[in-house]
Amino acid sequence: MNDIIEKLTIYFKEFPGIGERQARRFVYFLLQKNPNFTNQLIKNITELKNSVHQCPSCFLFFQGDGQNLCPNCRNPKAERDMLLIVEKDVDYESVKKSGTYKGLYFILGGLVPIVNKETPYYIRINELLKIVEKRAKEDNLKEVILALAISPEGEQTDIYLRQKLSPLEKEYNFKIVSLGRGLSTGTELEYSDGQTIKNALENRH
Amino acid sequence: MNDIIEKLTIYFKEFPGIGERQARRFVYFLLQKNPNFTNQLIKNITELKNSVHQCPSCFLFFQGDGQNLCPNCRNPKAERDMLLIVEKDVDYESVKKSGTYKGLYFILGGLVPIVNKETPYYIRINELLKIVEKRAKEDNLKEVILALAISPEGEQTDIYLRQKLSPLEKEYNFKIVSLGRGLSTGTELEYSDGQTIKNALENRH
Amino acid sequence: MNDIIEKLTIYFKEFPGIGERQARRFVYFLLQKNPNFTNQLIKNITELKNSVHQCPSCFLFFQGDGQNLCPNCRNPKAERDMLLIVEKDVDYESVKKSGTYKGLYFILGGLVPIVNKETPYYIRINELLKIVEKRAKEDNLKEVILALAISPEGEQTDIYLRQKLSPLEKEYNFKIVSLGRGLSTGTELEYSDGQTIKNALENRH
Amino acid sequence: MNDIIEKLTIYFKEFPGIGERQARRFVYFLLQKNPNFTNQLIKNITELKNSVHQCPSCFLFFQGDGQNLCPNCRNPKAERDMLLIVEKDVDYESVKKSGTYKGLYFILGGLVPIVNKETPYYIRINELLKIVEKRAKEDNLKEVILALAISPEGEQTDIYLRQKLSPLEKEYNFKIVSLGRGLSTGTELEYSDGQTIKNALENRH
Numbered sequence: 023m024n025d026i027i028e029k030l031t032i033y034f035k036e037f038p039g040i041g042e043r044q045a046r047r048f049v050y051f052l053l054q055k056n057p058n059f060t061n062q063l064i065k066n067i068t069e070l071k072n073s074v075h076q077c078p079s080c081f082l083f084f085q086g087d088g089q090n091l092c093p094n095c096r097n098p099k100a101e102r103d104m105l106l107i108v109e110k111d112v113d114y115e116s117v118k119k120s121g122t123y124k125g126l127y128f129i130l131g132g133l134v135p136i137v138n139k140e141t142p143y144y145i146r147i148n149e150l151l152k153i154v155e156k157r158a159k160e161d162n163l164k165e166v167i168l169a170l171a172i173s174p175e176g177e178q179t180d181i182y183l184r185q186k187l188s189p190l191e192k193e194y195n196f197k198i199v200s201l202g203r204g205l206s207t208g209t210e211l212e213y214s215d216g217q218t219i220k221n222a223l224e225n226r227h
Numbered sequence: 228m229n230d231i232i233e234k235l236t237i238y239f240k241e242f243p244g245i246g247e248r249q250a251r252r253f254v255y256f257l258l259q260k261n262p263n264f265t266n267q268l269i270k271n272i273t274e275l276k277n278s279v280h281q282c283p284s285c286f287l288f289f290q291g292d293g294q295n296l297c298p299n300c301r302n303p304k305a306e307r308d309m310l311l312i313v314e315k316d317v318d319y320e321s322v323k324k325s326g327t328y329k330g331l332y333f334i335l336g337g338l339v340p341i342v343n344k345e346t347p348y349y350i351r352i353n354e355l356l357k358i359v360e361k362r363a364k365e366d367n368l369k370e371v372i373l374a375l376a377i378s379p380e381g382e383q384t385d386i387y388l389r390q391k392l393s394p395l396e397k398e399y400n401f402k403i404v405s406l407g408r409g410l411s412t413g414t415e416l417e418y419s420d421g422q423t424i425k426n427a428l429e430n431r432h
Numbered sequence: 433m434n435d436i437i438e439k440l441t442i443y444f445k446e447f448p449g450i451g452e453r454q455a456r457r458f459v460y461f462l463l464q465k466n467p468n469f470t471n472q473l474i475k476n477i478t479e480l481k482n483s484v485h486q487c488p489s490c491f492l493f494f495q496g497d498g499q500n501l502c503p504n505c506r507n508p509k510a511e512r513d514m515l516l517i518v519e520k521d522v523d524y525e526s527v528k529k530s531g532t533y534k535g536l537y538f539i540l541g542g543l544v545p546i547v548n549k550e551t552p553y554y555i556r557i558n559e560l561l562k563i564v565e566k567r568a569k570e571d572n573l574k575e576v577i578l579a580l581a582i583s584p585e586g587e588q589t590d591i592y593l594r595q596k597l598s599p600l601e602k603e604y605n606f607k608i609v610s611l612g613r614g615l616s617t618g619t620e621l622e623y624s625d626g627q628t629i630k631n632a633l634e635n636r637h
Numbered sequence: 638m639n640d641i642i643e644k645l646t647i648y649f650k651e652f653p654g655i656g657e658r659q660a661r662r663f664v665y666f667l668l669q670k671n672p673n674f675t676n677q678l679i680k681n682i683t684e685l686k687n688s689v690h691q692c693p694s695c696f697l698f699f700q701g702d703g704q705n706l707c708p709n710c711r712n713p714k715a716e717r718d719m720l721l722i723v724e725k726d727v728d729y730e731s732v733k734k735s736g737t738y739k740g741l742y743f744i745l746g747g748l749v750p751i752v753n754k755e756t757p758y759y760i761r762i763n764e765l766l767k768i769v770e771k772r773a774k775e776d777n778l779k780e781v782i783l784a785l786a787i788s789p790e791g792e793q794t795d796i797y798l799r800q801k802l803s804p805l806e807k808e809y810n811f812k813i814v815s816l817g818r819g820l821s822t823g824t825e826l827e828y829s830d831g832q833t834i835k836n837a838l839e840n841r842h
Binding site for chain 2: 025026027029030033036037038039044046047048049050051052053057059060062063064066067068069070071073074083085110111112
């Protein structure tokens with residue numbers, strides 16, 4: 023009995039941060055909403071999958087409007103000699119919102135895991151190398167900025183990307199840099215780890 | 228730009244317990260899943276709305292299988308002289324899972340708010356009165372059990388239902404009772420409020 | 433170096449709920465306070481240990497004022513035919529504050545552990561048996577109320593006390609009861625465990 | 638009754654991070670400990686206040702051993718041309734533990750509040766100016782490092798100290814720097830504020 027309530031609960035449990043109990047509350051929430059709400063929800067999910075595409079150059083998801091490239095990659099005012107690499111779309115949104123970066127982006131799609139070298143993972147390394155070479159040839163690329171989380175996986179990925187990009191760096195003479203480390207908003211020294219204080223001291227100015 | 232990402236975010240923000248940031252993560256989660264996942268999700272939501280109905284007697288949501296009444300109301304072994312009233316479907320599930328109640332249920336659909344007497348609200352009071360009278364006439368109803376939250380709204384609703392049921396209680400001579408109050412699993416006296424200790428003392432045995 | 437800062441940190445780490453970091457903050461807090469604060473603190477700790485005694489009848493800590501028994505045990509208005517047993521002083525304070533109990537108390541001093549029957553523990557079982565017999569003989573004891581936490585240890589202790597008190601119960605014909613169980617303030621059925629719902633159903637009224 | 642329990646509770650409530658309930662638990666904790674524990678606690682608090690002094694040069698608390706200056710200020714290997722300013726002793730401990738700074742320290746004793754210019758506050762500004770001048774004259778001071786929290790008060794204090802130190806900076810030609818800002822350990826871009834990303838981009842390398 024009530025197979026469909028159980029089945030839909032299982033789907034909602036796959037949503038990020040959602041456990042059994044909240045997944046079930048989602049199902050009862052949908053049951054209690056009028057049909058118009060679920061119809062609109064379904065319509066929007068369908069439209070999302072149909073109209074949102076990944077940019078073939080930076081791999082950002084964006085709502086296609088007959089264009090091939092995303093608005094960033096098409097933007098004639100973008101500084102095309104800078105490329106900033108982030109893990110995922112929401113990281114891109116954070117950097118975009120800060121309003122200080124005017125160059126191009128690249129969405130890596132994941133991080134290199136550290137637990138086990140055999141752990142399968144996926145990052146767009148070949149796509150990245152292709153784009154970096156293209157920018158170097160066509161746009162006189164000056165700087166590749168690695169903007170990854172300060173976590174074991176983020177630092178592993180930073181090292182990995184520097185290795186992979188190293189031949190292109192030598193051939194085309196651009197710089198590879200990482201985001202500055204130090205104290206961030208809200209940091210108190212009392213609760214800071216040694217590595218953060220070390221970075222903050224090295225980057226003092 | 229990216230209207231559809233914003234629009235779907237707004238829909239997910241209506242889900243219980245979901246804020247702006249998590250709603251947006253849901254959208255990117257769906258973007259990254261393969262089309263099969265979203266197709267199945269949409270299929271299950273559609274099936275939920277099409278195949279799950281409310282029982283016309285107790286107002287429980289259940290997956291219809293050509294039957295009119297829900298499995299509880301149809302169950303020939305149910306003790307038809309007891310009626311337990313809960314606020315919502317998940318409360319029904321909790322009572323069902325405890326395995327100690329064998330009678331019939333009624334889903335009230337809400338609680339009486341206390342903030343303001345003018346606050347609009349909806350509970351199935353007329354449906355309840357009709358069902359109680361029917362059970363009294365047809366099944367020799369002996370006991371109505373109010374199983375509501377121990378919160379200001381729950382207690383307000385308890386009082387309200389007792390008032391509304393009072394004429395039927397006199398006419399048909401059934402009992403109206405509320406769930407027992409006292410210490411619940413995990414309670415420590417150190418952290419208990421005076422009302423709970425008072426109830427626990429009164430209900431000692 | 434700074435031995436005394438480390439040493440005092442270790443003492444504060446023994447305080448309930450205090451970890452390494454907060455213990456250290458306590459030490460720096462004392463360093464920064466003027467000498468008057470620490471002098472008063474020390475004076476109060478000394479006075480606490482000198483002037484607060486345990487009642488020889490109920491084992492409550494109270495500030496002695498030349499009297500032998502605590503104010504509860506001395507109170508001529510206390511209903512001396514009822515004895516309520518709690519684990520510790522703060523539990524007594526909670527019951528006292530609820531304002532509904534007018535009888536005598538007994539502080540057990542601990543709970544019976546369940547992990548391992550060999551685990552050493554201390555509860556005042558012999559003192560309890562002596563007091564219960566005294567009350568039965570002198571004050572016509574009618575009721576012993578077990579007011580323990582609803583936890584595995586609390587329930588284990590409830591069973592243990594009933595066994596130990598059983599011979600006296602038969603000889604002097606008093607009742608042994610436990611605090612009522614059911615829904616407590618703030619409880620929602622959705623989040624309640626089966627045992628609590630079972631108790632709430634059994635104690636409905 | 639029980640005045641002393643209430644009085645000592647009030648003293649413990651002044652301890653950092655301690656509320657009414659936990660303060661009371663501290664009192665009952667002391668009641669239950671044997672007298673040896675409270676005697677040792679009192680002895681250590683007394684020794685703390687008697688043997689720990691503030692260094693007259695950097696204002697660090699340290700256990701005096703017949704010496705006037707703290708071990709840092711006395712250390713012949715310390716790089717005497719660098720002075721790092723922190724708010725409080727535990728901040729000093731964090732920097733010390735990071736193991737990357739070999740110069741001298743100064744404990745400011747507080748931060749400049751921002752709420753209201755009339756808010757009274759205390760920081761050791763005159764002592765700081767005196768020490769900076771002394772270092773400039775005697776030790777050829779090259780760098781003053783402001784190591785304050787990244788909070789409104791911390792940033793206000795940073796600005797205030799730069800103003801106050803400015804005349805000495807010009808006269809003696811040392812540098813005033815602040816700790817580097819950017820991503821700190823554990824930072825994810827998704828959850829970073831715009832200011833932190835801006836700093837991380839500016840300090841990229």
